[in-house]
Amino acid sequence: MSSLARLAAALPVAALLLPAPASAQAITVLPDQMSTIRLSNRDVNHIVCVGGEIEDVKFSAEKAIAVERAGSDAWVKFLVKEVDDMGMVTRSYVTTPSEFFINCNGAIYPLYAEPAEIPAQTVTLTPGRPQLARANEELLGPLVEEERAVSVTLAMLQDRVPASFTEIAPRSGTITIAAIPSAQLVERRRLAIEGSGLSVSEYRLASDSDAVLEERQFLDRALGTDIFAVTLDRLSLKAGEDARLIVIRREDGE
Numbered sequence: 001m002s003s004l005a006r007l008a009a010a011l012p013v014a015a016l017l018l019p020a021p022a023s024a025q026a027i028t029v030l031p032d033q034m035s036t037i038r039l040s041n042r043d044v045n046h047i048v049c050v051g052g053e054i055e056d057v058k059f060s061a062e063k064a065i066a067v068e069r070a071g072s073d074a075w076v077k078f079l080v081k082e083v084d085d086m087g088m089v090t091r092s093y094v095t096t097p098s099e100f101f102i103n104c105n106g107a108i109y110p111l112y113a114e115p116a117e118i119p120a121q122t123v124t125l126t127p128g129r130p131q132l133a134r135a136n137e138e139l140l141g142p143l144v145e146e147e148r149a150v151s152v153t154l155a156m157l158q159d160r161v162p163a164s165f166t167e168i169a170p171r172s173g174t175i176t177i178a179a180i181p182s183a184q185l186v187e188r189r190r191l192a193i194e195g196s197g198l199s200v201s202e203y204r205l206a207s208d209s210d211a212v213l214e215e216r217q218f219l220d221r222a223l224g225t226d227i228f229a230v231t232l233d234r235l236s237l238k239a240g241e242d243a244r245l246i247v248i249r250r251e252d253g254e
Contacts, residue, residue, distance in 0.1 A: 027121055031107035031128045039076060039123075041093045041115035046122045047074040051135055051163050052105025054125075059100045074102070078115050093117070107131055127164065133195025135164035140196055149229035152193065153246045156202050157233060165191040170201070179217035183207045183237075185245065198228065203245040211237045224249040 029035040064079035078094040170187040
C-alpha cells in the first residue's frame with residue numbers, strides 16, 4: 001500500500017456519519033427484537049433513525065398518544081388529560097404501556113414503551129448487522145479493492161468514520177515490531193466493516209530514537225495474520241514524536 005502522500009487524489013470518503021449527541025437521556029435499540037423502554041409521560045420524546053429515514057410509526061390509535069415524524073426523526077408525546085371541575089383543574093398522566101412498531105431504514109423496531117415520570121428520552125434506532133452490511137456495500141461495493149483501502153484509510157485519518165463501521169474493543173498494552181525494535185505501538189481504535197470481510201485499526205507509533213519508517217516494516221503478524229493495507233501519516237520520526245499507523249486486514253483477522 002502506498003504512503004499517505006500518494007492518497008491526495010483519492011476518492012472522497014463516504015458520508016453516513018454518526019449524528020451529534022442529543023441533550024435528552026439516550027436509549028439505543030436494535031431492529032427485529034422487542035425492546036422494553038421507559039419514556040416520559042410529560043415531555044416530548046425523540047426517536048432518531050441512524051443512517052436512514054423513519055418511514056412509518058404504527059401504534060394503537062385509541063390510546064392518548066401523538067406522533068409526528070420528519071425524515072430521520074420522530075417525536076412521541078403521551079397526551080395529558082385535563083378535567084376542569086368548577087375552576088379546579090386536575091391533570092392525569094398516561095401510565096399504561098404502549099407498543100410501537102417503527103419502520104427505520106428498511107427494518108422494523110418493536111418498542112414496548114412504559115410511560116413514566118421522567119425527563120424526555122432520546123431513542124436511537126441503530127442498524128443491525130444486515131443493515132450495516134447493506135450500508136457498507138453501498139459505500140464500498142462500487143470500488144475496486146485498492147480504492148476500498150484508500151477510502152477506509154482516509155476515513156480513519158480524517159476522523160470521518162461512517163456509522164456503518166462497528167467499533168471493537170482495541171487490544172490493550174504495547175506492541176513491538178521485529179523490524180523496528182525501538183518502536184512501540186498502541187492500538188487506539190479498531191473497527192469491523194460488516195459485509196466486506198475487512199477490519200481496520202489505528203495505532204499510535206512512538207520511538208525511543210530517530211527512525212526512518214517504511215510501511216512494509218509493519219507487515220508483521222503482531223498486527224494481523226492477513227494484512228491487506230498499511231499506511232503511515234509520516235515516514236520519519238524523531239525521538240519523542242508520534243505517528244499514526246492505519247492497518248486494514250481481511251476477514252477481521254487478528
